[in-house]
Amino acid sequence: MTGVLASINSRTQLVGQNRLELLLFRFNTNQLYGINVFKVREVIRCPSLSILPRSNPNICGVANIRGVSIPILDLAMATGLPGVEDKASAFVIITEYNTRTQGFLVYAVEHIVNLNWEDIHPPPKGSGEDNYLTAVTRLGDQLVEIIDVEKVLAQISPTSEEISQGVVGADMTHLAPKFRVLTVDDSAVARKQVTRCLETVGVEVVALNDGRQALNYLRSMLDEGRKPEDEFLMMISDIEMPEMDGYTLTAEIRSDPRMSDFHIVLHTSLSGSFNQSMVKKVGANDFLAKFRPDDLAGRVVARIRATTVQ
Structure with missing residues (x-):
């Protein structure tokens, strides 16, 4: 073997x-x-x-x-x-x-x-x-x-879903509810973990089950004249998913100039340094290992603050 x-x-x-x-x-x-x-x-x-x-x-x-x-x-x-x-x-x-x-x-x-x-x-x-x-x-x-x-x-062996004190500042109470985050994951457990974490930050969450479903969802928005980047703070996507994986989903999104500025974070239990190079290859903005509530919440908080400053 x-x-x-x-x-x-x-x-x-x-x-x-x-x-x-x-x-x-x-x-x-x-x-x-x-x-x-x-x-x-x-x-x-x-x-x-x-x-x-x-x-x-x-x-x-x-x-x-x-x-x-x-x-x-x-x-x-x-x-x-x-x-x-x-x-x-x-x-x-x-x-x-x-x-x-x-x-x-x-x-x-x-x-x-x-x-x-x-x-x-x-x-x-x-x-x-x-x-x-x-x-x-x-x-x-x-x-x-x-x-x-x-x-x-x-x-x-349950993983703690608690966000450490100080990761989400007091300012998020007023800022976060103004934003929505799109999440994509085929695991029901992972979807619930991510959703609970992001709802603790204060954002609204739209959760989808796989890459194909997510791509169809985003394209339907575009067909209606709506830009994903105007309605979502970011997309947080798993990599391993049936029908279409997260790398391919990201590459498909980036191939459409109407979604060139859509912020994408790949969130996966896959380990290995090749993930970093693949993030750059397909055009994702960031990579995050599962499941670390502080890191996940921190990425969303940082994105909210960066968007608010702009």
């Missing part, structure tokens, strides 16, 4: 072309699941685990990997499925989300597939809000389910 992942660092050219690569894996059944390769640091056989007293029941234990203690999560159990029974023959996918490193225990790891985000779709309607899927796709006649890892991690 090390060989399968050896070329991940050379695959960044896919970003910005509305393409992604999924590492496929299974739990105890034939159902295929996928995770974005850019979230994966390595795949290993399940190492010896040390049990953590009073830890979440979905945490199998802690593994010492090259001198670093990493929590190992039974991803199947965390999503309500039977947990992996034979840990000795299982694999661990070491991942990084929102600057946190953790391992996902899975039964088997398959291969990497190269896909277009247009082939990645939201979960079927009627699947309910309690499901743990963020998207689905098909490989031939087989369905691949993409788990909403942010939702899983938020339930097992």
